[in-house]
Amino acid sequence: MYIAKVWKYRFLYLLLLPGLIYFIVYKYLPMFGLVIAFKDYSAFQGFTNSPWVGLRHFRTIFDSPDMVRIFFNTLYLNALQLLFAFPAGIVMALMLNEVKNSFFKKTVQSIVYLPHFVSWIVVVSIALTALGSEGILNGVLETLGFQPINFLTSPHWFMPLITLEGMWKETGWGTIIFFGSAVRDQSKPVRSGRHRWCEPLAEHPIHYASVSARDDCHSAHSAGGTCARYGHRTNPAHGELADQRSRDDLGPIRVPERDRGRGLQLRYRVRLVQEPDRSGPDPRRQSLG
Template identity: 60%
Template sequence: MDNIISSYSGGEEKALSSAIEETVGRNVPARLERPAKSLLTRMWKMRFIYLLLLPGIAYFVIYKYVPMVGLMIAFQDYSAFTGIWHSDWVGFAHFKEIFNDPNIVQILFNTLYLSLLQLLFAFPVGILMALMLNELRSQSYKRSIQSIVYLPHFVSWIVVIGLVNTFLSEKGIVNSVLGLLHLPQSNLLTNPHWFMPLILLEGVWKETGWGTIIFLAALSGINNELYEAAVVDGANRMRLMWHVTLPALRGTIAILLILQLGHVLDTGIEQIMLMINALTKDVGTTLDYYVYVKGILNADFSFSAAFGLFKSLIGLVLILGANRLVKKFGEEGAF
């Protein structure tokens, strides 16, 4: 530009410079001329949106973040009489107690074994249920089936275990029918080999229908033109499911699998507590039940807090690792 300007002389040079400055000044965006608005000004402009967020933010602050203050007792010899602020600090003594417990290996094996069964068998059942419901052409029939498979989610574990006892106990319906047929009877509820399968089947019956909601929502967003193009290419129903439907679910499956791995050490306490008995204690004691016995029944609150923190850290590591692995396979991941 300086070379161009220098080619002119005298007044022409000044006139050209003024014209260039005026042109450049007009082309500068107005937003660059105005000072940036403050954060508070922008928040006030979108105040109604933030107002809608307040209930959710309040929930997480009150029930998720404020209780984290209580994690201090994991490093204390907590006493209910002296309180959190006056209990003696013991450092990592409770964490050492976790690894020094002679039963921790068996308890950890029971927990991982049950979680593995849930990942291999219970998790895919929700996907299969969603695929089958998606293939139904009658909308009224589809909604009826959806309502039926959703209902067990709203039944409490006490009712579920009560039904299981009614059918499978020593004097239950199943053994009564076997007795009438002169067949050998068995009490499956006291058989250690049947404890894990029963826990798995109960969970599948209760939660499969509810777990299909997310998958069905993902299926509803598939472009119908993909199905039409595949049909034109000669694809049958199975090919449509394999090459169109399942790839569309891949991202959703990856995110749910990441979240599931974060809870790999959480097997629930209600179901285990209601199903376990003296004969199935060795195979049925999971980490959650172990913490319940130590922390609630034995009033060792510091140990249970340390164990909960230990589980949370493992879950965090698993989530981060699974999320990174999923991204390497080309998926978006959870974050």
């Protein structure tokens, strides 16, 4: 019975209640409050009793001579962000993905994530001080013999500055999304192209794999941090402790005679042959050398 089930969980509803009230009052009521866009709102009459005025306010806004300028300013700012800030995160994630030295990689990541956690006030404060007429940038420009630039009062600099400040603050944090996705995909077997994030990364053909060099056949773990699953060894690299954090079953890899029994974690360069095709012969059966 539905009612009996509800009664059984009554304490859970009690736990739900405060959150529910919060969502209704502070999230949903304001949505209904948007009707004041069509009303002549007065604080005394409130949302419901203020008289309707139809599209009057909209007409006022769109008739305003500023509207076109405001509209294009917004578009311009968005375009700047789409062109520069958005790709910056992807490029940085790809660069970090190329780094094999995990200490270096972690250090860089710690540094580039940091600005995300300071407030905009702090970002702007530092920018104002550094770019002001006595700031370091104009100091450098003057030393080099250029005219100082008045970054803070020139209207041309406003949008580039905002974009650059945003990039400084959020580019590093933006990379974390790509890494999160890469790690997620490693934890699951890859099925041909179903994971969105596999596609761009799988085009990158070289991956590193660590192999425990005791025996002939071993499973290997991809250390490159992407979706390599089956591959063949092209060349053994120098013996180096592999990055064990990210693992992905690569299937058996034949360990060359001279490396056997060394009990070392060796690192190999592995070329991604193809995405696994379930219908065809199992690529793991194919010669890997």
